[in-house]
Amino acid sequence: MDLKAYLKQKAALVDEAIMRYLPAPDTMPAKLHQAMRYSVMAGGKRVRPVLMLAACAAVGGNEKNALPAACAMEMIHTYSLIHDDLPAMDDDDFRRGRPTNHKVYGEATAILAGDALLTEAFILLSDARINSDVPPEVLLRVCSTIARCAGSMGMVGGQVVDMESEGKEIDFPTLEYIHTHKTGALILAAIQSGALIGGADEKTFDALKRYGGAVGLAFQVADDILDVVGDSQALGKSAGRDHARGKNTYPALIGLDASRSRARDLVNVAHQAIEPLGEAAEPLRAIASYIIERET
């Protein structure tokens, strides 16, 4: 399949919907709504939303039904980036080649824009009219899945342990905790949500859960590798930056070759998990392969 065209088309679908769902930029308070839009439209690849649409379609669901939840997922991802970049956290001035939210709108507004995006995600997830083709009990389970994966025992938990570990030597289980939580949890939530909205039976849901867990971790391992071998310009950030600031990465802990082999193993696990799904899961397979082949 032509993955590049697929990703482009689905990302465009997400972009169009997310613009529609976000409050208009002149809605009071205008500065807040502009700050929210600034980061949402900062050129993300929409990995999580596209995975959700693909998972929904893979189980025979209508991907349109997953669009609001997919946009909610991207809002949560964006809020986490805004807060990560704050001076008290990673203190980053640039992301994807553009000034970070707090550099443009100030620190206070950036904190609040993050808070508002996280909240907006749950507005979208709980709106019965926007999600009229999803049964309320399914929507509630999606909401619960996403909240758990984003919270203190999911993404935020991973972020805290990552922060605490900076500049320290950590063991492998701690590194896997950071990666499965900080990055993996939201990717897993995207896959699970797509499966739920698509109406997957329990067996298929479990298969996709295995896929999501493997792909989520593989994604972060590949990111760590790219930080070492990638091209700064293509990445839109300084390669080697993680290493320079004492971030714990796979290559730093187990070396580049072992990291590559770990990423390959994870992608194999992902492929095996969804083997029974046949043709409809082709995009999910292609995305998993792409993770270890990508250069940005």
Added chain:
Amino acid sequence: MDLKAYLKQKAALVDEAIMRYLPAPDTMPAKLHQAMRYSVMAGGKRVRPVLMLAACAAVGGNEKNALPAACAMEMIHTYSLIHDDLPAMDDDDFRRGRPTNHKVYGEATAILAGDALLTEAFILLSDARINSDVPPEVLLRVCSTIARCAGSMGMVGGQVVDMESEGKEIDFPTLEYIHTHKTGALILAAIQSGALIGGADEKTFDALKRYGGAVGLAFQVADDILDVVGDSQALGKSAGRDHARGKNTYPALIGLDASRSRARDLVNVAHQAIEPLGEAAEPLRAIASYIIERET
């Protein structure tokens, strides 16, 4: 009725439940979960949760069914205080006589503890098992109501306009915008959620919505008044502090007497709105009266 005993009893109910719902303090990452608990247990009066339980009971519902949502509401309120106190925002070192979250746990952890509490609220709101006596479509509507009231067109919106207005002269509509959004929105959401969980019919729901709108605004007007005339020690913060930092308050804009009369008017509106509810709404009436009589 003995309002003091009522408030104490209901607050104890909320305290017990919220301790049960929050992840244990030794759950990894322990520092994050301790930071979350630190601020949740910092001696809040549980105004919003108690209002939610009272609204639920006022329409004939079982207040126990509203406990998870009531705790979620308090988590959202607590997250907003943690973020408000940050150096980039109000830069407060103390709240209710104790060091603020970032003074104890550091700025990064405080930001993330706020993020996690906001997320935890939606974990609680969307958990079908914890809320097994509330129909999914009602729970979804509660989730939606709370999210809207907490978001960019609710509490966070009010916070942004408040911040932008600091040290500036603003007009009365802007001041009412700040107060109805920053403080009023969550109180309104608490009342609406209690009514929904209690199974209110549309007419009763609308009456309680009017009550919630009036009480929410009255609460902040009374707070502004207390900042001028209150006793610092009883308040657990410096009286006159709002004025000193150029915060826009009712007394500053329309004077103390007009502010008091505005608060009284609002409480009358609240009383009138719930007149048809009879005996079951007695706690709601007493709470509305208490707002303009309280000294802390």
